[in-house]
Amino acid sequence: MKTPAGKECPHYYADFHRQRSKQECRLAKRNPASAAWKPGDCVRCAVPDILRANASPHLNLTLTIRPGIVFGIGRAVVVTAHCEKHQVAVADAFVGCPQCNEERPGFDLFRDVINTLDDPQTP
Numbered sequence: 001m002k003t004p005a006g007k008e009c010p011h012y013y014a015d016f017h018r019q020r021s022k023q024e025c026r027l028a029k030r031n032p033a034s035a036a037w038k039p040g041d042c043v044r045c046a047v048p049d050i051l052r053a054n055a056s057p058h059l060n061l062t063l064t065i066r067p068g069i070v071f072g073i074g075r076a077v078v079v080t081a082h083c084e085k086h087q088v089a090v091a092d093a094f095v096g097c098p099q100c101n102e103e104r105p106g107f108d109l110f111r112d113v114i115n116t117l118d119d120p121q122t123p
Helices: 026-030 039-043 047-053 098-103 107-118
Strands: 012-015 022-025 059-066 076-083 088-090
Touching: 022 026, 022 039, 026 059, 047 059, 047 076, 098 107
Parallel strands: none
Antiparallel strands: 012 022, 059 076, 076 088
């Protein structure tokens, strides 16, 4: 479903059918340590971009909204990732779990090509 920021996100839910007015982020709702979600938080959220970049079925995302000082100033949206298969924290959710990436067929060939592009000594 499209978020108020205009991006597709599977964790966003809205229902405006027949006089209803319900909007929620189900990812933020799962985290009890998170502040209450507001539609403006979707603008700063990286979850749709992460899911578009990384389609790993083992990636578990946690969304934490930290409240601002006054009137929402300084409000932060923090996304952390965890690999359920290898039980490790993922440093960069856009790239995914390094162990899962090593298991993928053809990843070593891809890594070699990237390394040759980065090496200035190659013709």
